[in-house]
Structures are given as C-alpha cells and as structure tokens.
Amino acid sequence: MQTRPIRADARRNRDLLVTAAMAVIAEEGPDASLNEIARRAGVGPGTLYRHFPTRDALLAAVSEGRLARLRARADELAEAMPPGEALVAWLRLLVVHAMTDRGLGARMMVAAPSSAGVDCWAMLRDAAERVLGPAQRDGSVRADVEAADLVELAAGIAQGAADAGRAERLLMLTLDGLRLAGGRAEGFSPRS
Amino acid sequence: MQTRPIRADARRNRDLLVTAAMAVIAEEGPDASLNEIARRAGVGPGTLYRHFPTRDALLAAVSEGRLARLRARADELAEAMPPGEALVAWLRLLVVHAMTDRGLGARMMVAAPSSAGVDCWAMLRDAAERVLGPAQRDGSVRADVEAADLVELAAGIAQGAADAGRAERLLMLTLDGLRLAGGRAEGFSPRS
C-alpha cells in the first residue's frame, strides 16, 4: 500500500483545525460547537468533516501530543525514583490529565478506538505499563493489577471528583484501599 | 409560609412529564431531547420549562424514587448481614445505579444541588452513612473514610468502566487497594 503525497493545502487546513479545536475546547470543553471550530479555523464545516469524520476523531487529534508527553513522563519518572513512588507520581499526572479541558482527557480514556483514528486507549495503556511493571517487580503493587485498571480508575476518579483536592483524596484512598490496614474482614474480599 | 393548593391540571402535567422523561431517557440517555419529552407527554415545551427550569431539575425528579429505594435497601442490608458484607453489597447496588440509563445515575451523583430541586447528593450521602457507620464501628473500614468518598468513588467507577464486569473489578480493586497486602512500600503512602 503506497501512500499518496498529501496536498499542501489539505495538510495546512488540518493543522489549522486542530489548533482552533484546542483553543475552543479549552474554553468550552469537549462538547464545543464544531461549526464554531471550523469558523475559527477559517474553513467551511465540510472541510472539518472531511478531515475528522467524527467528533472523537478530532478530540483524539487534539489529545495526541498530550498523550505522547504523558508516556515520556512515565519513562522519566521510572528512571528518577523508586518504582512505588514513580507509579504514584505518574498516576497523579494521569488524573490531572483526565481533568483538563472539562473532562476531555477522561473522555478519550473511555472512547472506543474505532471512531478515533488515534488510539488513545492504547497509548495510555502503553504508558501505564512503563511505571506499573517496575512497581510490580519491586513488590509495591499486586501482580494481578493491569495497566487497563490504572487507566480506568484514573478516568473514574477524575470524573467522580468535584475538584483537584477531592481527586487527590480519592486517588490515595484507591491506592491504600478502604479496609482497615492489617485485618481483612470476611465479607470484604471479592466473592471468588 | 402557607402553600397554595396545586391546580389539578398542573399536578397532572408534572406527572406526565416525569413519566415521559423516564421512558425517553431510558432509550436515549440523560441528554435526550427535551422537546421530544414534552411531545411524548402531550404538552408544549413551555410547560416543561415551567415545571423544570433546568434539565437537571427534571433528571433529579426522575431519579428521586430510585434514590429513596437505594436508601431503603441500605437499611435492609445493614439488618440482614454483617457490616462489612452489607457495605460491599450496597456499594454494588450503588455502582449499578450509577450505570443505569447511560450514566444518568452517575450524573446526578455529581450534579450541583442548587439547580436540582431534589438534592440527590444529600440523599445518597444519607444512604451511604447507613452502611458505612456500622462497618466502621465493626472495624471493617478505616475510620477516616467518609460517605462522600463512597459516593464519588462509585460514580467514578461507573463512569470509568466499560461494562458491568469491569465495574465489579474496579470496585474490588478499590476496596482492597492496589498495594501488596502486608508490606506497604515507602513512596506509596500519601505524602502528608
């Protein structure tokens, strides 16, 4: 499959759209008007639809750079501190990311990859594994925890919390667990 | 403050609206068209706005009965089984509730009470306390956990999980905590 050269005006319009989308979404959140974004980019609505057939495709394009940065940060943290600490520090970043732009981040953590073009879900799982693996080998985290668990929990915390302070508290509760340190009550373990 | 008698047609229209809203929202979720709901109730859009000035006010009215039932179930469970088990069983119900009607439940757990008329948030916290209190006195749960934590965590899990199976897993992870049972790694506790 040979790829055709991309026309310069098409490439330029795509960039204009993503830039405009970042600005409008920062102001109005992920449900911002698509016509408004096209207007701000200086193109017709049809051009927006040609480049991004669904809203999620556009949102994914907006998120792509942030996700790449989040993955890079995972590597940096894993190198800079003990595995347990690196995991916690990265989870904090993940929750903050999920809360940015009125929940754009969290929305992309749940979105179906099919409609998106950029597979946000895979990028996040990939990033999570870089801090999760060491923490498990180190013995800080149970071996049965998966990268997907971390991503979904972070997305959930971001959406369930009213503000950043509450999110931090929920994250700590999740890490420590709600049960009493030490004795595990009987009915309190998963029923199989 | 004496309350005036409510006109029979007004009362009737209100009931028609709530019933229609339940049906439409069950099909299309909490973002369903308000005009469609009014149409289905057989009233003009103006009548809907007269009874429910905001969308959240209507959604709260739809949720009211379910929340009352959830509170009653908390009492029943607390009476029927040991505190730790009752808490887990009720949290399962809470997560299921949060997932019904494409996230209507979860949305009402986060919604600002001001706009709603019915204070869903307070009803849920009240219900949560009925299972949380005994579990804490019993020693199954840490004393510093609050009812609000349970509600926000359940709402988060419901929104972060793709389906019921994932939600159950996230709930169990949250209850148990992610860290290794026994030894707590250093960087793994809240930094003050």
Added chain:
DNA sequence: ACCTGAACACCGTTCAAGT
C-alpha cells in the same frame, strides 16, 4: 483531490396569546 458554503432537520429556550 480538496474546499466552499448554502441548506436541512433538529435542538434549547422564550414569550405573546389564550383559558
């Protein structure tokens, strides 16, 4: 091959006119 922008159906919301 890509872009434009008018056009369509629909939505939330308001408000003059009715009873």
Added chain:
DNA sequence: ACCTGAACACCGTTCAAGT
C-alpha cells in the same frame, strides 16, 4: 395560574458546485 405553540438562534451534518 397555568398552558399553548409559534418563533428565534444555534447546532450537527450533507452535498452540489466550484477550483
């Protein structure tokens, strides 16, 4: 005191016509 429904501004989405 409450209801009606036409009306307005806006939104998502499409598509014939252009370059």
